[in-house]
Amino acid sequence: MSVDRDHVLREAAALLTRKATASMDEIAKAAGIGRATLHRHFAGRDALVRALEELGIQQFEQALDAARIEEGDAAGAVRRLIDEVEPVAGMLAFLFTENQLYENGTNEGWNRLDTRVQRLFSRGQEDGSFRLDLTPAWLTEALYGLIGTGAWAVQDRRVAAKDMPRMVAELLLGGAERRAETERRMKR
Amino acid sequence: MSVDRDHVLREAAALLTRKATASMDEIAKAAGIGRATLHRHFAGRDALVRALEELGIQQFEQALDAARIEEGDAAGAVRRLIDEVEPVAGMLAFLFTENQLYENGTNEGWNRLDTRVQRLFSRGQEDGSFRLDLTPAWLTEALYGLIGTGAWAVQDRRVAAKDMPRMVAELLLGGAERRAETERRMKR
DNA sequence: CCCGAATGAGACGTGGATGTCTCACTCGGG
């Protein structure tokens, strides 16, 4: 009977990522509940969006923890991170799109996570596994962008959900150009 | 005196990409004109968005033509395309975000250009310069996503506008991992 | 210099979304 709060937020994120102007009524229907119930759980649209940001940041942090991005080689850490993020890619896409986060003087919680990701790329550069001509800031943005693009492609059935992490990781780390190392990895 | 239509559309795209729920008044102010004047040039919000799509598609097509993506090696063609697209990256980011384009039964003009880009990646795979384990459809989506991310990073001053094309092209083609070929290219 | 076209500011009515409320219903625990 009781409404699954996380489920509502997931559906809301998926809808709002597709159609940012969706009305509260549309959001409620997408989540399979009545508009009144939606208002009972979230005071208003603003409160809903803030809850969305909060949950997204929390889930992203859990992914960072679960992937143990501070351990092992940097490339492996990036792969683990993308694997862990996949189930909540929709939420992250919403977060990345929702720049309101940036306008209102950068969000504190987000900054903490952002720094953590940037450090991962810095570490990869320092230990020689990542190239030095692409800044950690750009690699971080690119990671977000590719995850968002991937989540989108999955929603539109252009890519299967199970393939998404590999697509994102391979492109981000290895790029599109063919090379010997890629051939070797493919054969494993 | 007369309003610069393209300038208005550019500003509108930049604003709407950041804040999709921006009101007509905000759009007008962002473009430096009055709300009445905005309405004189575009019958309504829908008309504005349609004009935005039209201009974006037109500019993207011009970029595809100018880059002569059907000629030369595929990697070079991708680099030229990104260079040509850079000035209108904001418009393209809007187009990519504006999924309404996909909802309303895919847009005809867009499909034509999308096919053209996919063919570029297919060509690269056939001539052996691109890897085969990433589908042309995904590489195409990734290109759009990275261009959008790049445009965004430039807007937020995280990346200099002149560096954006290189950042996007290098990541898309070469990826983040260090390798001998990259070192060689850097020394040129 | 002067006239006309275009603009900016603002008033105004309208429609749709919002937030609140009521009421009947349903489900689950005691």
Place this chain on the structure above:
DNA sequence: CCCGAGTGAGACATCCACGTCTCATTCGGG
């Protein structure tokens, strides 16, 4: 079995953005 908490549907007033209109002003060409 029964009661209460939680829900869906809908009514309702309110508010905001929209689209239209007017009017004074400004800018540029003739």
